[in-house]
Amino acid sequence: MFIDEIKFFAKAGRGGDGVVRWRREKFIDKGGPNGGDGGRGGSIYAVAVQDVHILSRYKHKKEWRGNDGFEGAGGSRHGKDGLDLIIELPLGSIITNVESGASVSLEEVGQKELLLKGGPGGYGNEQFKTSINTTPTTATKGKTGEEGNFKVELQLFAEIGLIGLPNAGKSSLLNAITNADAKIGSYQFTTLDPNLGDFHGHIIADIPGLIEGASKGKGLGIKFLRHIKRTRMLAHLVSLENKNPMKAYKEIRKELGAYDKSLL
Incomplete structure (x- = not known):
């Protein structure tokens, strides 16, 4: 069965949390903050492909979720970013964000459009060190990614x-x-x-x-x-x-x- 219209909900990945960590030095309890930031949450993109029948694969796919970022680590190491999610859609697709009304048209094979941005990672305690506060115990959580409902309508490209x-x-x-x-x-x-x-x-x-x-x-x-x-x-x-x-x-x-x- 030829499918030329789908609707789905999507949510980009959440950012990873920042962490509280300390340098380990002999005879020093807290050798200074070195907690890393969390990684960015994975964003969601649409990419145009030639296959006009690909929407049939998504007939029962009502929800897409991006990958979350990873939390930071000691040694000033930042968490890995969540992998971006790529949704392949046929050439000629018109993608509309139901809430905002914004739409984009896929007119070239390989065209890549950002649908939802992943959430930023939180800050590790190293970010909060100051001349006054040399041993901060504060770290922040990663933020949630963008979300929305989308409608995809296919208008075939043919000569x-x-x-x-x-x-x-x-x-x-x-x-x-x-x-x-x-x-x-x-x-x-x-x-x-x-x-x-x-x-x-x-x-x-x-x-x-x-x-x-x-x-x-x-x-x-x-x-x-x-x-x-x-x-x-x-x-x-x-x-x-x-x-x-x-x-x-x-x-x-x-x-x-x-x-x-x-x-x-």
């Missing part, structure tokens, strides 16, 4: 989008000119999910058949209309078996205009 009524021959054409293996049938809505094919390095998308009222949610509806928005070119297929090809052409044009006039 050519094949559109038309059901059974217009879109899947047959895609199979004929690319290495795709799209399902073909004589009944409506054989194609339930977008199919992609590679034609000499150019990506072609077979968009499931549109019908009158698609812009209002009828049939497969608005779910797949958004995938048309980012295609560089639309190829409108009309079956030669259609008794009124001009009517079929105008039907689809009408739905495109109702959804987004810039598509006309």
Whole structure:
């Protein structure tokens, strides 16, 4: 099943705690503070990948958590930072922070975007040494990482989008000119999910058949209309078996205009 929308909660890692430690010197009880700081909590990033089907792996993944930083140690040693968490998302994803409304679009493979920042580590007692207080017993806790709810919507990136009524021959054409293996049938809505094919390095998308009222949610509806928005070119297929090809052409044009006039 093709998944083009997911929602999840995410929380970046907590910073490690600073510690109270002392230099060990013979005959000196407290040879001076040397407690290290805690490590930074792991941040959470989104990275764009080519695989448009990767969202299906996250169908049941409702929560992501970053790795916590490690606490400091004696000898002025700082704790290790928590490992950053990388979430792979398909090219064309629009990631929206539900709380803030901020969004970012993944438009190049390898593009990396920070979603949530890990919490800073706490300070060890070495940080609190002064000329007045040479034996500080204070250390601070690491702080929690950022958190938020996110929505990811996929808008396919393709150079050519094949559109038309059901059974217009879109899947047959895609199979004929690319290495795709799209399902073909004589009944409506054989194609339930977008199919992609590679034609000499150019990506072609077979968009499931549109019908009158698609812009209002009828049939497969608005779910797949958004995938048309980012295609560089639309190829409108009309079956030669259609008794009124001009009517079929105008039907689809009408739905495109109702959804987004810039598509006309």
